[in-house]
Amino acid sequence: MDRIDSGTRTMYDFCVIGGGIVGVATAWNILRRDPSAKVILVEKERALAAHQTGHNSGVIHAGIYYEPGSLKAKLCRRGAAWTKEFAAEQGIPFRECGKLLVATNQLELDRMQGLVERARLNGIDAELLDRAALREREPMVAGLAALFIKETGIIDYRQVTAALARLVTEAGGEIVTGAEIAEITERGDAVTVSTQHRTWRTRRLVACAGGQADRVARLAGLKTDFQIMPFRGEYYRLPAGKSQMVKHLIYPIPDPELPFLGVHLSPTIGGELTVGPSAVLALGRERYTTFGFSARDVADILKFPGLGKVAMANFKTGIREMRNAVWKRGYLREARKYCPSLQLSDLQGKHSGVRAQAVMNDGTFVDDFLIRSTERMVHVINAPSPAATSALPIGEMIADRALAAR
Known part of the structure; x- marks a missing residue:
């Protein structure tokens, strides 16, 4: 002390x-x-x-x-x-449960090919699965194809x-x-x-x-x-009865233009299954609730010279993420792209983390x-x-x- x-x-x-x-x-x-x-x-x-x-x-x-x-x-x-x-x-x-990166449309299939090459360059063992192989490995997950990363x-x-x-x-x-x-x-x-x-x-x-x-x-x-910009990521815990619905980490194919990986299903070492996170600009660097607020942090955000460019470059994504943060059905829609059996009532016990992201002026x-x-x-x-x-x-x-x- x-x-x-x-x-x-x-x-x-x-x-x-x-x-x-x-x-x-x-x-x-x-x-x-x-x-x-x-x-x-x-x-x-x-x-x-x-x-x-x-x-x-x-x-x-x-x-x-x-x-x-x-x-x-x-x-x-x-x-x-x-x-x-x-x-x-x-x-x-x-x-070492492994990760499945799931492609649900043609754009994501195209992006997945880029990840295959990146895996090769980074020395990572990556296995391509077609729709049938994905369904066999994870019956509750829907997708056109997936990339399996064993080491995760x-x-x-x-x-x-x-x-x-x-x-x-x-x-x-x-x-x-x-x-x-x-x-x-x-x-x-x-x-x-x-x-x-x-x-x-x-x-x-x-x-x-x-x-x-x-x-x-x-x-x-x-x-x-530069300045540290805080982005809050919100997770939900699924009910105990659904904690075993997947064996692997289930991730979407990320948008290479964005610094975040998207909403994913994550088994935890404690035996829970979480879904998330969202990614919204937080109103406090150490505030973990949806409407958590720090006057000092908000003042720094508003004074930051790069704020306008950040907002313009990520306007559409930012609106979607803010909507999902306060509207659970929008959040559910993101997860149901690859896990269609999820129900609104499955999203329980919300908790958050804040990512500190350095942004240049x-x-x-x-x-x-x-x-x-x-x-x-x-x-x-x-x-x-x-x-x-x-x-x-x-x-x-x-x-x-x-x-x-x-």
């Missing part, structure tokens, strides 16, 4: 801001690389994994969607294998984060929660990090602040030509992971999906960068 204590007499080698899975994985990787390092991790919430890490669908992605050669593609492939290996070592439940799995990333945090503290690292950063000052020999009640000095700072990444960067004196979405550095700081600016899958190699990459700069 955050204590009233100046703390400035202790010099840390590394201070990590952010207790999501990327931040905790970074702290762990620093200590793996240098067990003698004095490391502290600071999280503003009272618990770790409080935001994106604890509000996602728990998918271990194989990496089929991502541009060959991109950080997303490289780190997702390594991360998927490493996550499974880590989970097995730590006794964390996971299941499910896990609870909160458990992964908790295991990483335990390893950090066992290696001598400190974790402080309930401590919101108010000031960051970089000088020639150190970085000073302060909350309202406590101050730390560190030789290197690593910021993995997720939905607050732009604000933390500005606190640290970085010029920001010209209105373009940052598609890949984005990291900005100064002499003594490394800031993870954009780490959207598949950041949870990729967290271990992302943390390794950041740790290597921070250690090399010492």
Whole structure:
């Protein structure tokens, strides 16, 4: 917990801001690389994994969607294998259930061929299924064809984060929660990090602040030509009696022009079956209800120079997503494209997550992971999906960068 204590007499080698899975994985990787390092991790919430890490669908992605050669593609492939290996070592439940990407019309069939080529370039085993093979494998799913990705799995990333945090503290690292950063000052020999009640000095700072990444960067004196835009994704849980209606993750063929993957059916490691998410511009970076609102966050959205271009480029999609967020029948229509047996009464227990998406001032979405550095700081600016899958190699990459700069 955050204590009233100046703390400035202790010099840390590394201070990590952010207790999501990327931040905790970074702290762990620093200590793996240098067990003698004095490391502290600071999280503003009272618990770790409080935001994106604890509000996602728990998918271990194989990496089929991502541009060959991109950080997303490289780190997702390594991360998927490493996550499974880590989970097995730590006794964390996971299941390699596989994913079916289902084409329901000719346009999606054409797009699926592009995914076949992308799978080849990214080294992913992808099996094409015709209508009959799809129906045999998943009798409740309708489509013209499907692409089966065997390596995709499910896990609870909160458990992964908790295991990483335990390893950090066992290696001598400190974790402080309930401590919101108010000031960051970089000088020639150190970085000073302060909350309202406590101050730390560190030789290197690593910021993995997720939905607050732009604000933390500005606190640290970085010029920001981007802003974090929050997009809320709403999920429904299906009734317990329908939790076994599919064996695999069931995804639509995504629109390559959009950064989101569409409404999908997701078995969870806890035995539930969810359907979602939608994707609407949220009125709060950390607000998880349909009408959750933060005046500060809304003011930042309205002042953002790229807002108009984002709105114009995604107008039709945005209207559809907002309609579905408040009109359950519209949401149901999206899911029934590939699962026609779903009924309105099946959509129960709505819950949400918020995706932090970096958008440049010209209105373009940052598609890949984005990291900005100064002499003594490394800031993870954009780490959207598949950041949870990729967290271990992302943390390794950041740790290597921070250690090399010492």
